[in-house]
Amino acid sequence: MTTDPAEDVPVEVLDDVTAVVGAEATVVGRLAGGSNAGAVHVRLAGRADAVLKVARSTRPQELAATSRARRIVEHMRGRGYPTPAWLGMGATATHVWHMMDLVDGVPVRALTPAVVVQLIEINDLQAGQATEPYDHWAYAWQVATGREASVLGLSAYSPAVSDLVRRLPLLRGAARPPVDARDMVHADLNPSNVLVRDGVVVAVVDIENAGSGTRATDLTTLLWHTFDGSLDGVRRRLWTRIVDLVGGEGAAVLVTTQVLLQLAWSTRLGRDDVVADVVARGHRAADELEAFRQGPG
Numbered sequence: 001m002t003t004d005p006a007e008d009v010p011v012e013v014l015d016d017v018t019a020v021v022g023a024e025a026t027v028v029g030r031l032a033g034g035s036n037a038g039a040v041h042v043r044l045a046g047r048a049d050a051v052l053k054v055a056r057s058t059r060p061q062e063l064a065a066t067s068r069a070r071r072i073v074e075h076m077r078g079r080g081y082p083t084p085a086w087l088g089m090g091a092t093a094t095h096v097w098h099m100m101d102l103v104d105g106v107p108v109r110a111l112t113p114a115v116v117v118q119l120i121e122i123n124d125l126q127a128g129q130a131t132e133p134y135d136h137w138a139y140a141w142q143v144a145t146g147r148e149a150s151v152l153g154l155s156a157y158s159p160a161v162s163d164l165v166r167r168l169p170l171l172r173g174a175a176r177p178p179v180d181a182r183d184m185v186h187a188d189l190n191p192s193n194v195l196v197r198d199g200v201v202v203a204v205v206d207i208e209n210a211g212s213g214t215r216a217t218d219l220t221t222l223l224w225h226t227f228d229g230s231l232d233g234v235r236r237r238l239w240t241r242i243v244d245l246v247g248g249e250g251a252a253v254l255v256t257t258q259v260l261l262q263l264a265w266s267t268r269l270g271r272d273d274v275v276a277d278v279v280a281r282g283h284r285a286a287d288e289l290e291a292f293r294q295g296p297g
Contacts, residue, residue: 008027008030008038008040008054009027009040009052009054010054010092010094010095012092012093012094012095013054013092013095013097014027016090016091016092016097017042017052017088017090017097017099019090020088020089020090021044021087021088021099023044023045023046023047024044024045025042025043025044025045025050025052025099026042026043026045027040027041027042027052028040028041028042028043028049029041031051032106032107032192038053038054039051039052039053039205040052040053040054041102042099048101048102049102050087050099050100050101050102051084051099051100051101051102051103052097052098052099053097053098053099053100053208054095054096054097055095055096055097056094056095057091057092057094057095057096062091062096063089063090063091063096065208065209066089066091066096066098066208067089068132068134068210068211069098069207069208069209069210070086070089070098071131071132072131072132072184072207072210072211073085073086073207073210074086075129075131075184076125076126076129076184079125079129080125081122081125081126081184081204082122082201082202082203082204083203083204083205083207084100084101084102084103084203084205085100085101086098086099086100087099087100087101098208100205103195103202103203103205104197104202105195105196105197105202105203106195106196106197107191107192107193107194107195107196108191108192108194108195108196109191110191110228111191111225111226111228111231112199112230112231113230113231113233113234114199115194115196115199115201116222116226116231116234116237116238117234117237118200118201119189119194119201119204119222120219120237120238120241122201122204123189123215123218123219123222124215126183126184126185126186126215126218127183127215128182128183129182129183129184130181130182130183130184130185130211130212130213131184131212132210132211132212133211133212134210134211134212135211135212135213136185136187136211136212136213136214136217137178137181137185137212137213137214137217138177138178138213139213139257140178140213140217140253140254140257141175141177141178141253143256143257143260143261144168144172144175144252144253144254144256144257144260145172145175150264151260151261151263151264154260154263154264154267157263157267157275158272158275160275160276160279161263161267161275161279164259164263164279164282164283165260165263167283167286168256168259168260168286171252171255171256171286171289171290172249172252172253172255172256173249173252175249175252175253176249178213178214178250178253181212181213181214181246182212183212183213183214183215184210184211184212184215185210185211185212185213185214185215185217185218186204186207186210186218187209187210187211187217187218187221188206188209188221189204189218189219189221189222190221190222190224190225191225192206193205193206214245214246214250214254215245216241216242216245216246216250216251216254217254219238219241219242219245220242220251220254220255220257220258221258222238223235223238223239223242223285224258224262224281224285226238227281227284227285235288239251239288239289239292242254243292243293248289248292248293251289251293252289252293255285255286255289258285259278259282259285259286262278262281262282263275263278263279263282266278
């Protein structure tokens, strides 16, 4: 059974959109991509079509976080970063929303070496562009060193998960708190958040959680999605870039964080097949980083 996409958008939100944007919005349908809050295609009366993202408000600071993301979008677009312009944002008693330009592109279904290379080049645009004190580098250190509640207790899920979790402290060693890093961080650079047209990256979306830190954070997320034989060469390029940016110890912190967050997500799903894939990929990432840090021979 299918549901009407308009049912996913509360009437109160559409009324608020109309008041803020100055044009009546009609829901056309859902859009593919984005693993978190769903995106819907909307038609604005007398204007170009747009994308509306609506999320239930669960924290008092939700609107402030959306405002932060909008400021980052405006700043980064001014520096050539390919993310859609925001047309408006707002909140009702129960939801927060924002609207952006509709980009002619589709989410990446499978990464290719050419797309990964483009994303590495786009990542360079983030260098020194931190404008908001929302530190993903410090958060990664909290996660990697067992100071973040959301990743505690993972070992209880299964022996296989426990084995991987026990391995991670050996990978990162006695990680020191990170030094200040002044890059812009997207914080969710997975393929579903990359839009392409004819093999060319035309937009990076889902920027709501963006902040500051080291752009190697995004390269580590991207690397997580490259464990495919056809991407071995470009993955080595990613490892080189990450270690160049943050050193071997910093890379270990970021990889540990990525593995723990993936484990937390997959164990919450409760799907053993997904957890098994994360465990296998986690060990492979650890193996490759250890080999990379040891160097040839």
